[in-house]
Amino acid sequence: MPELPEVETRVREMRPLCVGRTIVGVRLQWARHVEPLLPSEFEQQILGQEILAVERRAKYLVFRLSRQDLLIHLRMSGDLSVVASGTPYEKHDHTTLGFDNHTELRFNDARKFGRATLVASAEQFTAHLGPEPLDPAFTAVVLYQRLQNSNRALKPLLLDQTFLAGVGNIYCDEALFASGLHPLRLASSLSEQEVALLWQNIRQVLWDGIARNGASIDWVYRGGSQQHHFAVYGRTHQPCLTCGTPIQRLVVGQRGTHICPQCQPSG
DNA sequence: AGAAATACCCGTACGC
DNA sequence: TGCGTACGGGTATTTC
Structure with missing residues:
Protein backbone atom coordinates (compact mmCIF):
# COMPACT_ATOMS: atom_id res chain seq x y z
CA MET A 1 0.00 0.00 0.00
CA THR A 126 0.36 14.44 -14.03
CA ALA A 127 -1.07 17.85 -14.75
CA HIS A 128 -4.52 16.90 -13.46
CA LEU A 129 -3.22 15.96 -10.01
CA GLY A 130 -3.58 18.18 -6.98
CA PRO A 131 -0.82 19.95 -5.06
CA GLU A 132 2.07 18.17 -3.37
CA PRO A 133 1.32 18.22 0.37
CA LEU A 134 4.99 18.69 1.29
CA ASP A 135 5.60 21.45 -1.23
CA PRO A 136 6.22 24.85 0.40
CA ALA A 137 3.58 26.25 -1.94
CA PHE A 138 0.98 24.06 -0.23
CA THR A 139 0.07 26.28 2.70
CA ALA A 140 -2.76 26.04 5.21
CA VAL A 141 -4.45 28.86 3.35
CA VAL A 142 -4.33 26.90 0.10
CA LEU A 143 -5.88 23.90 1.83
CA TYR A 144 -8.56 26.05 3.44
CA GLN A 145 -9.53 27.59 0.14
CA ARG A 146 -9.71 24.23 -1.59
CA LEU A 147 -11.82 22.72 1.22
CA GLN A 148 -14.16 25.70 1.16
CA ASN A 149 -14.92 24.98 -2.48
CA SER A 150 -16.16 21.46 -1.85
CA ASN A 151 -19.41 19.94 -0.64
CA ARG A 152 -17.87 16.52 -0.20
CA ALA A 153 -17.03 14.58 2.93
CA LEU A 154 -13.53 15.16 4.23
CA LYS A 155 -12.05 11.72 3.74
CA PRO A 156 -13.08 10.98 0.15
CA LEU A 157 -11.85 14.44 -0.73
CA LEU A 158 -8.43 13.97 0.84
CA LEU A 159 -8.11 10.67 -1.02
CA ASP A 160 -9.00 12.32 -4.32
CA GLN A 161 -5.63 12.73 -6.03
CA THR A 162 -6.89 15.70 -8.01
CA PHE A 163 -7.61 17.46 -4.72
CA LEU A 164 -4.35 16.54 -2.98
CA ALA A 165 -1.64 14.28 -4.35
CA GLY A 166 -0.02 11.44 -2.49
CA VAL A 167 -2.25 10.79 0.52
CA GLY A 168 -3.79 7.32 0.69
CA ASN A 169 -6.10 5.49 3.04
CA ILE A 170 -3.67 4.93 5.88
CA TYR A 171 -2.12 8.36 6.24
CA CYS A 172 -5.52 9.90 5.69
CA ASP A 173 -6.99 8.08 8.69
CA GLU A 174 -3.95 9.04 10.73
CA ALA A 175 -4.10 12.71 9.81
CA LEU A 176 -7.82 12.91 10.56
CA PHE A 177 -7.37 11.25 13.94
CA ALA A 178 -4.47 13.52 14.86
CA SER A 179 -6.68 16.47 13.97
CA GLY A 180 -9.74 15.26 15.88
CA LEU A 181 -11.78 15.40 12.70
CA HIS A 182 -14.48 12.94 11.69
CA PRO A 183 -14.01 11.58 8.14
CA LEU A 184 -17.61 12.42 7.23
CA ARG A 185 -17.34 16.08 8.16
CA LEU A 186 -18.35 18.28 5.27
CA ALA A 187 -15.17 19.78 3.83
CA SER A 188 -16.52 23.30 3.73
CA SER A 189 -17.64 23.14 7.36
CA LEU A 190 -14.12 23.24 8.74
CA SER A 191 -13.01 26.39 10.51
CA GLU A 192 -9.72 28.05 9.67
CA GLN A 193 -8.39 26.73 12.94
CA GLU A 194 -9.41 23.16 12.16
CA VAL A 195 -7.87 23.40 8.69
CA ALA A 196 -4.63 24.73 10.12
CA LEU A 197 -4.44 21.72 12.40
CA LEU A 198 -5.33 19.31 9.60
CA TRP A 199 -2.73 20.89 7.33
CA GLN A 200 -0.07 20.48 9.96
CA ASN A 201 -1.02 16.89 10.71
CA ILE A 202 -1.19 15.80 7.06
CA ARG A 203 2.36 17.02 6.64
CA GLN A 204 3.45 15.57 9.95
CA VAL A 205 2.23 12.04 9.30
CA LEU A 206 3.83 12.10 5.85
CA TRP A 207 7.14 13.39 7.17
CA ASP A 208 7.04 10.77 9.93
CA GLY A 209 6.44 8.06 7.37
CA ILE A 210 9.38 9.24 5.29
CA ALA A 211 11.59 9.44 8.38
CA ARG A 212 10.79 5.80 9.07
CA ASN A 213 11.56 4.95 5.45
CA GLY A 214 7.97 4.01 4.90
CA ALA A 215 8.75 0.96 6.99
CA SER A 216 5.97 1.67 9.40
CA ILE A 217 3.73 -0.66 7.49
CA ASP A 218 4.32 -4.06 6.09
CA TRP A 219 3.41 -2.79 2.61
CA VAL A 220 4.18 -5.23 -0.22
CA TYR A 221 4.06 -8.35 1.89
CA ARG A 222 7.66 -8.25 2.96
CA GLY A 223 7.93 -11.03 5.41
CA GLY A 224 8.56 -10.59 9.06
CA SER A 225 7.26 -8.09 11.48
CA GLN A 226 3.90 -6.68 10.67
CA GLN A 227 4.42 -3.98 13.20
CA HIS A 228 3.23 -0.53 12.47
CA HIS A 229 3.31 2.75 14.26
CA PHE A 230 -0.15 4.01 13.65
CA ALA A 231 -2.67 5.41 16.09
CA VAL A 232 -5.86 4.23 14.38
CA TYR A 233 -5.18 2.41 11.12
CA GLY A 234 -5.51 -1.33 11.61
CA ARG A 235 -6.31 -0.89 15.30
CA THR A 236 -10.01 -1.75 15.22
CA HIS A 237 -11.35 -2.54 18.72
CA GLN A 238 -8.03 -1.59 20.32
CA PRO A 239 -7.94 1.29 22.79
CA CYS A 240 -7.41 4.81 21.51
CA LEU A 241 -3.90 5.92 22.47
CA THR A 242 -5.33 9.21 23.66
CA CYS A 243 -8.50 8.32 25.56
CA GLY A 244 -8.75 4.54 25.66
CA THR A 245 -12.02 4.34 23.75
CA PRO A 246 -12.08 1.34 21.37
CA ILE A 247 -11.14 2.30 17.83
CA GLN A 248 -14.05 1.90 15.42
CA ARG A 249 -13.95 0.70 11.85
CA LEU A 250 -16.47 2.11 9.44
CA VAL A 251 -16.77 2.34 5.68
CA VAL A 252 -16.56 5.76 4.06
CA GLY A 253 -16.69 6.00 0.30
CA GLN A 254 -16.13 2.25 0.00
CA ARG A 255 -12.94 2.50 2.04
CA GLY A 256 -12.15 0.95 5.37
CA THR A 257 -11.92 3.82 7.83
CA HIS A 258 -10.60 3.88 11.37
CA ILE A 259 -11.59 6.45 13.96
CA CYS A 260 -11.77 7.11 17.64
CA PRO A 261 -15.45 7.98 18.17
CA GLN A 262 -14.52 9.99 21.23
CA CYS A 263 -11.67 12.05 19.76
CA GLN A 264 -13.31 12.51 16.35
CA PRO A 265 -16.90 13.59 17.01
CA SER A 266 -19.13 13.53 13.96
CA GLY A 267 -21.01 16.63 15.01
C1' DA B 1 -20.95 18.70 -14.08
C1' DG B 2 -19.85 16.58 -10.20
C1' DA B 3 -20.01 12.85 -7.23
C1' DA B 4 -20.65 8.05 -6.26
C1' DA B 5 -20.14 3.32 -7.69
C1' DT B 6 -17.72 -0.16 -10.21
C1' DA B 7 -13.79 -2.66 -12.52
C1' DC B 8 -9.40 -4.12 -12.31
C1' DC B 9 -6.32 -7.96 -9.61
C1' DC B 10 -4.82 -11.74 -6.39
C1' DG B 11 -2.72 -12.92 -1.77
C1' DT B 12 -4.44 -13.38 2.62
C1' DA B 13 -7.57 -14.60 6.21
C1' DC B 14 -11.38 -16.72 7.41
C1' DG B 15 -15.47 -20.26 7.74
C1' DC B 16 -16.97 -24.73 7.08
C1' DT C 1 -6.87 -30.61 4.81
C1' DG C 2 -8.96 -28.31 1.33
C1' DC C 3 -12.32 -25.67 -0.79
C1' DG C 4 -15.05 -21.41 -1.17
C1' DT C 5 -15.52 -16.67 -0.25
C1' DA C 6 -14.98 -11.97 1.45
C1' DC C 7 -11.73 -8.36 1.66
C1' DG C 8 -8.48 -4.61 0.62
C1' DG C 9 -6.44 -0.91 -1.92
C1' DG C 10 -5.48 3.34 -5.94
C1' DT C 11 -7.27 5.05 -9.76
C1' DA C 12 -9.50 4.84 -14.51
C1' DT C 13 -13.85 4.21 -16.06
C1' DT C 14 -18.72 3.96 -15.77
C1' DT C 15 -23.00 5.17 -13.83
C1' DC C 16 -26.03 8.08 -11.43
Whole structure:
Protein backbone atom coordinates (compact mmCIF):
# COMPACT_ATOMS: atom_id res chain seq x y z
CA MET A 1 0.00 0.00 0.00
CA PRO A 2 2.59 2.52 -1.01
CA GLU A 3 1.52 6.06 -0.34
CA LEU A 4 3.65 9.16 -0.61
CA PRO A 5 6.20 8.20 2.09
CA GLU A 6 6.67 4.70 0.70
CA VAL A 7 7.11 5.99 -2.84
CA GLU A 8 9.55 8.63 -1.63
CA THR A 9 11.49 5.89 0.13
CA ARG A 10 11.77 3.93 -3.09
CA VAL A 11 12.82 7.02 -5.01
CA ARG A 12 15.70 7.60 -2.62
CA GLU A 13 16.63 3.94 -2.79
CA MET A 14 16.49 3.71 -6.58
CA ARG A 15 18.20 7.01 -7.37
CA PRO A 16 21.84 6.00 -6.70
CA LEU A 17 21.29 2.63 -8.34
CA CYS A 18 19.66 3.96 -11.50
CA VAL A 19 20.99 7.40 -12.33
CA GLY A 20 23.61 7.24 -15.06
CA ARG A 21 22.51 3.81 -16.22
CA THR A 22 21.58 3.11 -19.81
CA ILE A 23 18.73 0.70 -20.50
CA VAL A 24 20.04 -2.13 -22.64
CA GLY A 25 17.44 -4.83 -22.10
CA VAL A 26 13.71 -5.26 -21.44
CA ARG A 27 11.74 -8.24 -20.18
CA LEU A 28 7.97 -7.98 -19.99
CA GLN A 29 5.91 -10.75 -18.43
CA TRP A 30 2.69 -8.83 -18.11
CA ALA A 31 1.76 -6.77 -21.12
CA ARG A 32 -0.66 -4.49 -19.30
CA HIS A 33 2.11 -3.17 -17.10
CA VAL A 34 3.14 -0.85 -19.92
CA GLU A 35 -0.28 0.14 -21.24
CA PRO A 36 -1.27 1.95 -23.29
CA LEU A 37 1.86 1.00 -25.22
CA LEU A 38 2.28 -2.46 -26.61
CA PRO A 39 5.24 -4.35 -25.18
CA SER A 40 7.04 -4.07 -28.51
CA GLU A 41 6.48 -0.31 -28.60
CA PHE A 42 7.62 0.10 -25.01
CA GLU A 43 10.78 -1.87 -25.66
CA GLN A 44 11.61 -0.10 -28.88
CA GLN A 45 11.18 3.33 -27.31
CA ILE A 46 13.01 2.78 -24.04
CA LEU A 47 16.04 0.84 -25.25
CA GLY A 48 19.20 2.92 -25.38
CA GLN A 49 17.90 5.72 -23.16
CA GLU A 50 19.91 6.83 -20.15
CA ILE A 51 18.35 7.46 -16.75
CA LEU A 52 19.18 11.06 -15.92
CA ALA A 53 17.28 11.45 -12.66
CA VAL A 54 14.77 9.75 -10.37
CA GLU A 55 12.07 11.92 -8.82
CA ARG A 56 8.58 11.67 -7.32
CA ARG A 57 5.28 13.25 -8.20
CA ALA A 58 2.25 12.19 -6.16
CA LYS A 59 2.55 8.40 -5.89
CA TYR A 60 4.51 8.09 -9.11
CA LEU A 61 8.21 7.39 -9.36
CA VAL A 62 9.45 9.55 -12.22
CA PHE A 63 12.48 8.34 -14.15
CA ARG A 64 13.86 11.11 -16.34
CA LEU A 65 15.25 9.47 -19.45
CA SER A 66 17.27 10.84 -22.35
CA ARG A 67 14.25 11.43 -24.56
CA GLN A 68 11.19 10.60 -22.42
CA ASP A 69 9.91 10.20 -18.88
CA LEU A 70 9.07 6.83 -17.36
CA LEU A 71 6.43 6.95 -14.62
CA ILE A 72 6.04 3.93 -12.39
CA HIS A 73 3.00 3.59 -10.15
CA LEU A 74 3.22 0.79 -7.58
CA ARG A 75 -0.50 0.88 -6.74
CA MET A 76 -1.27 -1.74 -4.12
CA SER A 77 1.37 -4.39 -4.23
CA GLY A 78 4.14 -3.14 -6.50
CA ASP A 79 7.76 -2.91 -5.47
CA LEU A 80 11.06 -2.09 -7.14
CA SER A 81 14.52 -3.46 -6.64
CA VAL A 82 17.84 -3.41 -8.43
CA VAL A 83 19.64 -6.74 -8.54
CA ALA A 84 22.62 -8.28 -10.30
CA SER A 85 21.89 -9.61 -13.77
CA GLY A 86 21.14 -13.28 -13.66
CA THR A 87 19.55 -13.18 -10.23
CA PRO A 88 16.69 -15.69 -10.30
CA TYR A 89 13.34 -14.03 -10.90
CA GLU A 90 10.88 -13.75 -8.07
CA LYS A 91 7.37 -15.03 -8.51
CA HIS A 92 5.80 -11.72 -9.50
CA ASP A 93 8.67 -10.00 -11.33
CA HIS A 94 6.59 -8.83 -14.26
CA THR A 95 8.76 -6.08 -15.71
CA THR A 96 12.55 -5.94 -15.85
CA LEU A 97 14.86 -3.27 -17.27
CA GLY A 98 18.41 -4.39 -17.90
CA PHE A 99 21.17 -1.83 -17.28
CA ASP A 100 24.60 -1.38 -18.82
CA ASN A 101 26.45 -2.39 -15.65
CA HIS A 102 25.14 -5.93 -15.25
CA THR A 103 22.33 -4.92 -12.93
CA GLU A 104 18.57 -4.96 -13.51
CA LEU A 105 15.62 -2.94 -12.25
CA ARG A 106 12.82 -5.32 -11.36
CA PHE A 107 9.18 -4.35 -10.95
CA ASN A 108 7.51 -6.98 -8.80
CA ASP A 109 3.73 -6.66 -8.64
CA ALA A 110 1.68 -9.47 -7.12
CA ARG A 111 -1.71 -7.93 -7.83
CA LYS A 112 -0.85 -6.54 -11.23
CA PHE A 113 -2.31 -3.14 -10.40
CA GLY A 114 0.90 -1.23 -11.06
CA ARG A 115 1.86 0.53 -14.27
CA ALA A 116 5.04 1.62 -16.03
CA THR A 117 4.08 4.48 -18.31
CA LEU A 118 6.41 5.91 -20.91
CA VAL A 119 5.49 9.46 -21.89
CA ALA A 120 6.94 12.56 -23.48
CA SER A 121 6.35 14.69 -20.39
CA ALA A 122 5.74 13.67 -16.78
CA GLU A 123 4.44 17.17 -16.06
CA GLN A 124 1.83 16.86 -18.75
CA PHE A 125 0.88 13.37 -17.65
CA THR A 126 0.36 14.44 -14.03
CA ALA A 127 -1.07 17.85 -14.75
CA HIS A 128 -4.52 16.90 -13.46
CA LEU A 129 -3.22 15.96 -10.01
CA GLY A 130 -3.58 18.18 -6.98
CA PRO A 131 -0.82 19.95 -5.06
CA GLU A 132 2.07 18.17 -3.37
CA PRO A 133 1.32 18.22 0.37
CA LEU A 134 4.99 18.69 1.29
CA ASP A 135 5.60 21.45 -1.23
CA PRO A 136 6.22 24.85 0.40
CA ALA A 137 3.58 26.25 -1.94
CA PHE A 138 0.98 24.06 -0.23
CA THR A 139 0.07 26.28 2.70
CA ALA A 140 -2.76 26.04 5.21
CA VAL A 141 -4.45 28.86 3.35
CA VAL A 142 -4.33 26.90 0.10
CA LEU A 143 -5.88 23.90 1.83
CA TYR A 144 -8.56 26.05 3.44
CA GLN A 145 -9.53 27.59 0.14
CA ARG A 146 -9.71 24.23 -1.59
CA LEU A 147 -11.82 22.72 1.22
CA GLN A 148 -14.16 25.70 1.16
CA ASN A 149 -14.92 24.98 -2.48
CA SER A 150 -16.16 21.46 -1.85
CA ASN A 151 -19.41 19.94 -0.64
CA ARG A 152 -17.87 16.52 -0.20
CA ALA A 153 -17.03 14.58 2.93
CA LEU A 154 -13.53 15.16 4.23
CA LYS A 155 -12.05 11.72 3.74
CA PRO A 156 -13.08 10.98 0.15
CA LEU A 157 -11.85 14.44 -0.73
CA LEU A 158 -8.43 13.97 0.84
CA LEU A 159 -8.11 10.67 -1.02
CA ASP A 160 -9.00 12.32 -4.32
CA GLN A 161 -5.63 12.73 -6.03
CA THR A 162 -6.89 15.70 -8.01
CA PHE A 163 -7.61 17.46 -4.72
CA LEU A 164 -4.35 16.54 -2.98
CA ALA A 165 -1.64 14.28 -4.35
CA GLY A 166 -0.02 11.44 -2.49
CA VAL A 167 -2.25 10.79 0.52
CA GLY A 168 -3.79 7.32 0.69
CA ASN A 169 -6.10 5.49 3.04
CA ILE A 170 -3.67 4.93 5.88
CA TYR A 171 -2.12 8.36 6.24
CA CYS A 172 -5.52 9.90 5.69
CA ASP A 173 -6.99 8.08 8.69
CA GLU A 174 -3.95 9.04 10.73
CA ALA A 175 -4.10 12.71 9.81
CA LEU A 176 -7.82 12.91 10.56
CA PHE A 177 -7.37 11.25 13.94
CA ALA A 178 -4.47 13.52 14.86
CA SER A 179 -6.68 16.47 13.97
CA GLY A 180 -9.74 15.26 15.88
CA LEU A 181 -11.78 15.40 12.70
CA HIS A 182 -14.48 12.94 11.69
CA PRO A 183 -14.01 11.58 8.14
CA LEU A 184 -17.61 12.42 7.23
CA ARG A 185 -17.34 16.08 8.16
CA LEU A 186 -18.35 18.28 5.27
CA ALA A 187 -15.17 19.78 3.83
CA SER A 188 -16.52 23.30 3.73
CA SER A 189 -17.64 23.14 7.36
CA LEU A 190 -14.12 23.24 8.74
CA SER A 191 -13.01 26.39 10.51
CA GLU A 192 -9.72 28.05 9.67
CA GLN A 193 -8.39 26.73 12.94
CA GLU A 194 -9.41 23.16 12.16
CA VAL A 195 -7.87 23.40 8.69
CA ALA A 196 -4.63 24.73 10.12
CA LEU A 197 -4.44 21.72 12.40
CA LEU A 198 -5.33 19.31 9.60
CA TRP A 199 -2.73 20.89 7.33
CA GLN A 200 -0.07 20.48 9.96
CA ASN A 201 -1.02 16.89 10.71
CA ILE A 202 -1.19 15.80 7.06
CA ARG A 203 2.36 17.02 6.64
CA GLN A 204 3.45 15.57 9.95
CA VAL A 205 2.23 12.04 9.30
CA LEU A 206 3.83 12.10 5.85
CA TRP A 207 7.14 13.39 7.17
CA ASP A 208 7.04 10.77 9.93
CA GLY A 209 6.44 8.06 7.37
CA ILE A 210 9.38 9.24 5.29
CA ALA A 211 11.59 9.44 8.38
CA ARG A 212 10.79 5.80 9.07
CA ASN A 213 11.56 4.95 5.45
CA GLY A 214 7.97 4.01 4.90
CA ALA A 215 8.75 0.96 6.99
CA SER A 216 5.97 1.67 9.40
CA ILE A 217 3.73 -0.66 7.49
CA ASP A 218 4.32 -4.06 6.09
CA TRP A 219 3.41 -2.79 2.61
CA VAL A 220 4.18 -5.23 -0.22
CA TYR A 221 4.06 -8.35 1.89
CA ARG A 222 7.66 -8.25 2.96
CA GLY A 223 7.93 -11.03 5.41
CA GLY A 224 8.56 -10.59 9.06
CA SER A 225 7.26 -8.09 11.48
CA GLN A 226 3.90 -6.68 10.67
CA GLN A 227 4.42 -3.98 13.20
CA HIS A 228 3.23 -0.53 12.47
CA HIS A 229 3.31 2.75 14.26
CA PHE A 230 -0.15 4.01 13.65
CA ALA A 231 -2.67 5.41 16.09
CA VAL A 232 -5.86 4.23 14.38
CA TYR A 233 -5.18 2.41 11.12
CA GLY A 234 -5.51 -1.33 11.61
CA ARG A 235 -6.31 -0.89 15.30
CA THR A 236 -10.01 -1.75 15.22
CA HIS A 237 -11.35 -2.54 18.72
CA GLN A 238 -8.03 -1.59 20.32
CA PRO A 239 -7.94 1.29 22.79
CA CYS A 240 -7.41 4.81 21.51
CA LEU A 241 -3.90 5.92 22.47
CA THR A 242 -5.33 9.21 23.66
CA CYS A 243 -8.50 8.32 25.56
CA GLY A 244 -8.75 4.54 25.66
CA THR A 245 -12.02 4.34 23.75
CA PRO A 246 -12.08 1.34 21.37
CA ILE A 247 -11.14 2.30 17.83
CA GLN A 248 -14.05 1.90 15.42
CA ARG A 249 -13.95 0.70 11.85
CA LEU A 250 -16.47 2.11 9.44
CA VAL A 251 -16.77 2.34 5.68
CA VAL A 252 -16.56 5.76 4.06
CA GLY A 253 -16.69 6.00 0.30
CA GLN A 254 -16.13 2.25 0.00
CA ARG A 255 -12.94 2.50 2.04
CA GLY A 256 -12.15 0.95 5.37
CA THR A 257 -11.92 3.82 7.83
CA HIS A 258 -10.60 3.88 11.37
CA ILE A 259 -11.59 6.45 13.96
CA CYS A 260 -11.77 7.11 17.64
CA PRO A 261 -15.45 7.98 18.17
CA GLN A 262 -14.52 9.99 21.23
CA CYS A 263 -11.67 12.05 19.76
CA GLN A 264 -13.31 12.51 16.35
CA PRO A 265 -16.90 13.59 17.01
CA SER A 266 -19.13 13.53 13.96
CA GLY A 267 -21.01 16.63 15.01
C1' DA B 1 -20.95 18.70 -14.08
C1' DG B 2 -19.85 16.58 -10.20
C1' DA B 3 -20.01 12.85 -7.23
C1' DA B 4 -20.65 8.05 -6.26
C1' DA B 5 -20.14 3.32 -7.69
C1' DT B 6 -17.72 -0.16 -10.21
C1' DA B 7 -13.79 -2.66 -12.52
C1' DC B 8 -9.40 -4.12 -12.31
C1' DC B 9 -6.32 -7.96 -9.61
C1' DC B 10 -4.82 -11.74 -6.39
C1' DG B 11 -2.72 -12.92 -1.77
C1' DT B 12 -4.44 -13.38 2.62
C1' DA B 13 -7.57 -14.60 6.21
C1' DC B 14 -11.38 -16.72 7.41
C1' DG B 15 -15.47 -20.26 7.74
C1' DC B 16 -16.97 -24.73 7.08
C1' DT C 1 -6.87 -30.61 4.81
C1' DG C 2 -8.96 -28.31 1.33
C1' DC C 3 -12.32 -25.67 -0.79
C1' DG C 4 -15.05 -21.41 -1.17
C1' DT C 5 -15.52 -16.67 -0.25
C1' DA C 6 -14.98 -11.97 1.45
C1' DC C 7 -11.73 -8.36 1.66
C1' DG C 8 -8.48 -4.61 0.62
C1' DG C 9 -6.44 -0.91 -1.92
C1' DG C 10 -5.48 3.34 -5.94
C1' DT C 11 -7.27 5.05 -9.76
C1' DA C 12 -9.50 4.84 -14.51
C1' DT C 13 -13.85 4.21 -16.06
C1' DT C 14 -18.72 3.96 -15.77
C1' DT C 15 -23.00 5.17 -13.83
C1' DC C 16 -26.03 8.08 -11.43
